[in-house]
Amino acid sequence: MYGIHGRHPLPNARIQSQTIAIGDDSGLVATPGEAKVLGSTAISPTLPHTQAGHEHDLLLTLEEISQVVSHSHDLRETLDNICQLIQKRFGTAVCSLYLFNPEGSHLVLAATVGLRAESIGRVRMRPGEGLTGLVAESLAPVMEPNAQHHPHFKYFPEAGEEPFQSFLGVPLLVGGTLKGVLVVQSIESRHFSTGEARMLKTVAAQLSSLVTDAWWLEQMGAMAHGEVAQEKATGPLSGLGLSPGVGAGLAYVLDSWDTYRQKAPRRADDPLVERERLERAMAQAREELKRQEVEIAALVGEDQGAILQAQRMILQDRGIERDLLACLDRGSSAEAAILDTLDHYVAAFSKVTTAVLQERVYDIKDVFHRVLWHLVGGRPGRPSADLPVILVAREASVMELFAVERSLLAGVVVEQGGPQSHAAILARSMGLPMVGKVEDFARVSQPGQWLKIDGFTGQIDPDTRPDESPQEAQPHRDLPIISPPPLRLGIPILEANINLLCEVDPALRDGAAGVGLFRSEFLFLARRSLPTEEEQHRIYSKLVTGMQGRPVCVRTFDLRPDKLASVSLLGKAGQGYDWRLVLDSPPLQRLFREQARAILRASTLGPVRLLIPLVSCTELVDLVHSTLADARTSLRSDGLAFSETVQTGLMIESAAAIPLAKRWMADVDFLALGTNDLAASALAFDRDNPVGTAQLDFLHPGFLGLLEPALAAAHQHGKAVSVCGEMAADPRGAIALAALGVDRLSVPVKALRPIHQVLARLEAGRLAEIATALRKATSRRAVVGLIEPLLPPKRE
Numbered sequence: 001m002y003g004i005h006g007r008h009p010l011p012n013a014r015i016q017s018q019t020i021a022i023g024d025d026s027g028l029v030a031t032p033g034e035a036k037v038l039g040s041t042a043i044s045p046t047l048p049h050t051q052a053g054h055e056h057d058l059l060l061t062l063e064e065i066s067q068v069v070s071h072s073h074d075l076r077e078t079l080d081n082i083c084q085l086i087q088k089r090f091g092t093a094v095c096s097l098y099l100f101n102p103e104g105s106h107l108v109l110a111a112t113v114g115l116r117a118e119s120i121g122r123v124r125m126r127p128g129e130g131l132t133g134l135v136a137e138s139l140a141p142v143m144e145p146n147a148q149h150h151p152h153f154k155y156f157p158e159a160g161e162e163p164f165q166s167f168l169g170v171p172l173l174v175g176g177t178l179k180g181v182l183v184v185q186s187i188e189s190r191h192f193s194t195g196e197a198r199m200l201k202t203v204a205a206q207l208s209s210l211v212t213d214a215w216w217l218e219q220m221g222a223m224a225h226g227e228v229a230q231e232k233a234t235g236p237l238s239g240l241g242l243s244p245g246v247g248a249g250l251a252y253v254l255d256s257w258d259t260y261r262q263k264a265p266r267r268a269d270d271p272l273v274e275r276e277r278l279e280r281a282m283a284q285a286r287e288e289l290k291r292q293e294v295e296i297a298a299l300v301g302e303d304q305g306a307i308l309q310a311q312r313m314i315l316q317d318r319g320i321e322r323d324l325l326a327c328l329d330r331g332s333s334a335e336a337a338i339l340d341t342l343d344h345y346v347a348a349f350s351k352v353t354t355a356v357l358q359e360r361v362y363d364i365k366d367v368f369h370r371v372l373w374h375l376v377g378g379r380p381g382r383p384s385a386d387l388p389v390i391l392v393a394r395e396a397s398v399m400e401l402f403a404v405e406r407s408l409l410a411g412v413v414v415e416q417g418g419p420q421s422h423a424a425i426l427a428r429s430m431g432l433p434m435v436g437k438v439e440d441f442a443r444v445s446q447p448g449q450w451l452k453i454d455g456f457t458g459q460i461d462p463d464t465r466p467d468e469s470p471q472e473a474q475p476h477r478d479l480p481i482i483s484p485p486p487l488r489l490g491i492p493i494l495e496a497n498i499n500l501l502c503e504v505d506p507a508l509r510d511g512a513a514g515v516g517l518f519r520s521e522f523l524f525l526a527r528r529s530l531p532t533e534e535e536q537h538r539i540y541s542k543l544v545t546g547m548q549g550r551p552v553c554v555r556t557f558d559l560r561p562d563k564l565a566s567v568s569l570l571g572k573a574g575q576g577y578d579w580r581l582v583l584d585s586p587p588l589q590r591l592f593r594e595q596a597r598a599i600l601r602a603s604t605l606g607p608v609r610l611l612i613p614l615v616s617c618t619e620l621v622d623l624v625h626s627t628l629a630d631a632r633t634s635l636r637s638d639g640l641a642f643s644e645t646v647q648t649g650l651m652i653e654s655a656a657a658i659p660l661a662k663r664w665m666a667d668v669d670f671l672a673l674g675t676n677d678l679a680a681s682a683l684a685f686d687r688d689n690p691v692g693t694a695q696l697d698f699l700h701p702g703f704l705g706l707l708e709p710a711l712a713a714a715h716q717h718g719k720a721v722s723v724c725g726e727m728a729a730d731p732r733g734a735i736a737l738a739a740l741g742v743d744r745l746s747v748p749v750k751a752l753r754p755i756h757q758v759l760a761r762l763e764a765g766r767l768a769e770i771a772t773a774l775r776k777a778t779s780r781r782a783v784v785g786l787i788e789p790l791l792p793p794k795r796e
Helices: 048-058 062-070 075-090 130-138 194-224 258-263 271-300 302-315 318-329 334-349 355-359 361-378 422-430 501-509 533-546 568-576 579-584 586-605 618-638 655-667 675-682 690-695 701-716 731-740 749-760 764-776 780-790
Strands: 036-038 041-043 094-101 106-113 142-144 166-174 177-186 240-243 246-253 389-395 409-416 434-436 450-454 459-461 493-498 515-519 552-555 608-612 647-652 670-673 720-723 744-748
Touching (some): 062 075, 075 106, 075 177, 075 194, 094 130, 130 177, 166 194, 177 194, 240 422, 271 302, 271 334, 318 334, 409 450, 422 434, 515 744, 579 586, 586 618, 618 655, 647 655, 655 675, 655 701, 701 731, 701 780, 731 764, 744 749
Parallel strands (some): 493 515, 515 552
Antiparallel strands (some): 094 106, 240 434, 246 450
16 A cells, blocks of 8 residues: 655655656656556547547546435445546546544545455555655655655555556645545556646545545434544643633633533422522522622723623513423423523524614523523532633623623633734733634533633643642732833833723833823723713723823724624624724714713813824824814813813824825824734734734834834924834834834733833933844844844843
8 A cells, every 4th residue: 555645745846766746737747658548548648639638538527526426325435436436537457545534643545446445444544654645744646657666655465555556646635634645556657647647636626525525424424323432632722822821710611501401401300499499590690790790890881880780680580580480390400491491582582683682692691601500500519600710702702701700710712813802902901811713622612621721822721620720820919019210312101001991000000101002992892882972981081080190092993893793783784883984984973073072071180192093094184183173162062171182193004104194293293103903914914813913023124114204204293103012012122113213102011011121221322223223124133133132131
């Protein structure tokens, strides 16, 4: 048996000995030979037009593929039919199909024409083992006229392949993922033509999905009848670290009680006992909601704390109570009553067409799942509900972070969502470890199991036990309070990025000179309705007052549709709430005007700056100025006080805006550089994609050069420049920005102390020398070489 894998022939490799490894078409090399009969057509190397016509005939038609499906009633029959079709079409003695088992990381012979039938299911090989393994490893065709002379040849006696000399194998791929290997062999030493290899590769592509679907269908049928023993995977899982820290606790799975439903007790002998259990669980859920209202109010404001009142009303609704009790009277267990009543209401809400009512189903689900959690926690032998929990959810949603009492929340695991999602940003602000994009999400989504997560490395251990999982000590708790350092010429001022009011005290404690960025869109993301002017005014007032006279920069709503998933009242209209479309969106213009009024009103309590996001054209700048003028006029008309000294700044987040900045600076007070989006667009990466995030290089000399014109435009008008992105929170990035002349850096609260240490070592004269050298640098290595000597020494 010729296992295809091993020390791989690279794509486009030239002929080595007798082996031809085929990558793309340009790497195909044919060895001239005598004309051979394949099917009914003769191929002659001297008649390229005839050969081309024959090669076209090798392709399968839709009708032939349909015939394979029609005459196949199980996986084995499907694969056998495929092998017979290809063996006849290509005129070979053997056609074999190997399936790749990702669990065991091996290939297994699944069907064959020409090899011993008893070897099916017995012949196995790892990627790289034999010629077939070589195909799997390289994910490229392998062609060999004398297989037994190839260094990767491996003999499988059970297959009975001794008579066969030539070998041609191609991978079966679906979406770039290996699903199997298709092999044809002949008795004579045959030089398969380049076209034949290409056609077999094309045929494999035609059949890959069919093979995969047939395999999954058989697996599903076997599992449905209990014929497949699932091997339980063990060991740590890998994901993407979204928020640093280590935490451990019980898996609290949101909207994922499907597995529990299958084993939940359905009947009960004593309705009175079940009623008592249900009432106790509902009372515990009500108390939990009350505590969470207070906590959310402390985090994001009293108005947002009220969002859970609707859930408490559900728990107190007499109609729902009657439905639950009716289930108990019919002999259902408390668990079955919860699940059946939930299903009834979900089905009812699915029939309504009003977007507002449709969204209320999430409140219903959350309430019933809370009660169910207390039922599970209260059962003998079940984990206690007062133990720490790891929140497990399909998507990174801000609202879901409030689904568990904060004092018990030890971390978060999500299947979807990257480091720039607002849930991840919020988790970092709250000091919550968070991991996303887990490779085997099913293993972590079992309610009640113990999980230990590492937000630094992205590793999750689902096999951990309570006594193996000490919680990480809270950072900075015992560190002394520091004051903002005195101003030094040429050294940036250090401010804090704030998402929630609970970060104000830590920012003051760690020496923030002010708030360089308050992400006001969190007022949207922690609620399910549009915030009013009065609600906003109360939040901004608390923020300004809390900063005790230090300046506060409020960025107006950076709204985009992907950030509005939790705002149920918008429905489909949410697509219009995209700040990039504000010039053509009267509703968004009204929202901006209300926000401007709220920010201006809060300025009576302390120094305030107002920052406009995503500025890319002069028309938007004009709209901002006219809206702010109108807001001031209306406030005077309403007799509401505001400060006349509120500064207005523009945030540059696209390269196209940089050349225009010098034309805007005369009418604004400062400029902000959104280095996250600027770097992503300049380096052609999607920063919401983990691959793109990993590739963002803030020290790319071309990117540093891109920033200089914007800095020059602002400084020529005597205006300050601030940076609030991830680059500012990176020690090397902070030094580079200081050398370029950035006036203010704004970083997450956790980064304040480390960046304070970096800035304390800098001298204006040395930074000027670094700036000159940076302009001449042409590689990242050169940039790092200039910056590295200025970093604080590493602690042992």
